[in-house]
């Protein structure tokens with residue numbers, strides 16, 4: 001399974017961001033094209049209302065065309081989605097024919113205040129999604145969540161229990177939390193759930209108000225880093241063998257060894273699950 005991660009810059013003009021991505025030379029045999037969190041909107045709460053668009057707006061259409069043109073799955077690329085007056089941080093997933101497979105709305109809003117470091121309050125502007133998202137592909141079931149969502153072990157475990165073999169995560173850690181937690185968090189989720197994690201981030205723009213950590217990476221079911229970028233704009237291609245998931249699970253059956261007679265993870269409602277659109 002061949003994955004292309006696009007660690008792009010966000011231009012203040014939507015069309016310029018689209019053009020820069022469209023100019024990337026994408027080989028014919030790519031299976032998944034992954035874009036960063038808020039890939040076409042500066043990561044700044046003040047910008048979210050200005051860039052917000054209905055679900056099937058310009059960002060949706062751009063990603064759908066990318067899927068059709070390259071005959072590849074496209075993992076959004078989140079954008080500010082407006083729906084009934086609420087703004088969500090939303091990522092769509094398309095199959096190789098451009099059909100919508102899933103829509104994930106970020107469930108955990110990023111409200112943090114690190115002393116001497118990063119401050120951010122998404123909840124000033126954004127509403128939270130309420131569903132765990134998995135989707136079917138020819139390589140098996142996959143999961144998707146957005147950035148801060150990956151910090152919650154319960155969500156990772158739920159995606160794994162719903163059959164996900166790989167977690168795709170458009171993300172944008174920063175210069176405070178990135179060096180401390182980026183690699184650790186994705187290695188931990190991969191290790192505990194015995195899955196691949198594919199995290200795709202925006203490139204660092206020193207002139208932006210939010211300084212992305214970049215470092216788009218892939219971790220494997222053994223908890224290793226398979227590939228990791230720096231902070232500059234780049235596109236990174238990685239081949240993984242998705243069957244490693246089962247290999248590792250057979251040798252070290254962590255999911256089977258859970259003591260569900262003693263403890264259990266409960267999902268509140270069936271409706272809180274985006275399995276496929």
Ligand SMILES: O=C(O)CCC(=O)C(=O)O
Nearest residue numbers: 110147148172173174177
């Ligand atoms: O969890 C982090 O450190 C960064 C989270 C973030 O930037 C986000 O959720 O957008």
